[in-house]
Amino acid sequence: MNRIALVGVILGVLLVADGLYMVATNYNDGETQLFGLLDGWIVVISAGVILLASLLAFVFTGRPAKTAAAAPQPATPQPATTPEVKSEQA
């Protein structure tokens, strides 16, 4: 999930840059947009949704780790053959 969040952030930032460029150049393809906004603002709004989803992904990635940290630790160390927990499996 961490990687998905990271990829989402990168794509979101790229889309914000694209949207702001479109706003700066007054790009409009002639279609009817929400509230009469420019195409660029639609891209920025879409990027906001992606960034929000990425933020949630970061939050949900961190949650299992906190839960594990809050759990009581065993008195004796675990044997070396304990299977490793896959943190990506949410």
Add this chain to the structure above:
Amino acid sequence: MGDLWQSTVQFPTAVNITVYIILVVLALSGLYFIWVRGRAAGFTMRWSTQDILVLAIMGVLLEVYDNLIGDQFVTPVLKLLPASDIIHDFAINDLPYMFLLMVGIALIRKPYVATALVFLNFLLMQLLYPGDKSSVLWWPYGIYQGLLVDIYFVLRGQHIFEVANIRAFWDGLIMGAVRAVPAVTISAVILGPLLTGSTDTFGDVVLNGSLNLVGNGLEAAITAGLAIYVAHSVSRTSTHEVIAQEDVAQAAEVSQKGGAS
């Protein structure tokens, strides 16, 4: 034959309404079939938080590409080429769209994935570009673009899109083809005349449908393998069966070593 090719496709309103109701019933039946068949095939029907977040990200990306990036960068270039109408019917500008759709399917790999992705894209389009298609009555068009893909998905079983091999090519070909047809044909023949009063000639319907079928199919087929690689690199859970096999192999190896010592 020439007259038929040039004739306008427009059924009486009563016929259009009847067919529309039949299409809605068929869509609901198809969604129920996906549920039943998906469970019978052993799919995990419950979507995880990760699946929903991936759906959100991919749905927005599909919408942004479909309505903006493609219109800005790809379509203007294609319009410069000779026979641009045929090229547009081939839906070559849909190549990145089909790649994104295949990535979404490969990442989530659960029943309803295609319907959810395409329908979310359609809903966003209705919200962000309010126009004559921003109506609930147009929803069958959004659903039919993913419905048959999902039906094929559950019929193929759990191992679909697991590994990037020749089988993934054929899976992509079929999924891409049924994503385009019958949705575009339904839109042109039934929904357009009934809901917005737009009509097409019989030749346009046949040409657009058949070329979309081939174009979208080929685009999905050639990008399926890459989509699976991308999905594997982004999320290992997209390959849960592969991971399970690796775990079984590792456990067998550990037990063998333990037995030997």
